[in-house]
Amino acid sequence: MQYQGVLRKMQTEIGSPIQYYMIFNNDFLNVNQVLDKRIKIDFIKFECLNCGEDRPIYRQGFCKNCFFEIPSAGDWIMRPELSTAHLDKEDRDLAYEKKVQLQPHIVYLANSSNVKVGVTRKSQVPTRWIDQGAHEAIEIVEVPNRYLAGITEVALKDHVGDKTNWRKMLTNDVDDENLEEWRIKLKQHIPEEASAYFLDNTAETQLEFPVLQYPKKVKSLNLDKTPSYSGVLKGIKGQYLIFADHTVFNVRGSEGYFVGLGID
Known part of the structure; x- marks a missing residue:
């Protein structure tokens, strides 16, 4: 073939x-x-x-030219806390930014090589977890825009990792974690603006890779x-x-x- x-x-x-x-x-x-x-x-x-x-x-x-010009490569993609569409402020293309930023977003915990916090659009669950090689994941907050998800992630990064060790993930050098316990432990660190969006009843998703x-x-x-x-x-x-x-x-x-x- x-x-x-x-x-x-x-x-x-x-x-x-x-x-x-x-x-x-x-x-x-x-x-x-x-x-x-x-x-x-x-x-x-x-x-x-x-x-x-x-x-x-x-x-x-x-x-290089496109990366620094097109809206889908703006800094807020990698750093959601920089999102400004909710303020009606444009970065590169306000219509595009509103379309992507002003939709439900999930703050989650995933375990690929260690427990980490991350952000994704609700429509990208569980795709985002699969892309990261997570064998287990759980949703902790669902907010109406990317900015609130971003500031929540920033706050939680002081108490849990935000990076995946890709070598550990690929060698399967990983331990199972109780993500429901992690979720409850981190609740107190969620920013006040997002605290009302905490998800009380979520369960771990288990993922099996080929x-x-x-x-x-x-x-x-x-x-x-x-x-x-x-x-x-x-x-x-x-x-x-x-x-x-x-x-x-x-x-x-x-x-x-x-x-x-x-x-x-």
Whole structure:
């Protein structure tokens, strides 16, 4: 089987295990179906996810010009506390910012390598947790806009982590945690503006990833340094492909790279 196209974040479907799909312009691949098969990845060119030009990717799948211009790459994406649409203040494009920021958002706890706090749009639950490789997660606050979620996350970061150790996540060096106890413990630290939105009755969500073999020590595939790679696929977790030789490939981290995929 041969596929060709620009890499984008894999789409997912909840299940036991989670189903993963690579979507190309005129085709798609259910990645679960090629577990235990050899995959060859060949980097061909860049293709910015915004302008489509063959320019080096800067961040988030965008070339440098687009990254600093388009509304979907504003600082408030990574730092929700900087959101201003609720104040009718524009960052790059107020109509876009209102569409994204002024909708229900969830502050959650997820356990990928350790317990961490995060923010996502309600419509992105449980997709966000899957993308982070979390084997368990729980909602703690549901607020009407991104700003309130952001200031809640900032307040809780003083008492719980906000980063995932991707190496621990990929080697499955993780412990189960009682996230319901964590949720109750953190309630007192929620800012006053968001305290009324605390969710009293939420339960942990358990997630099962399609992994046949976890690596003991990961080595990351970088297409800039290694433009051609071949390996036997042993698992998918988060947005990573895991290969038999302990190589891992971050598909989302390689958005905007146009590749050829060969599957034996």
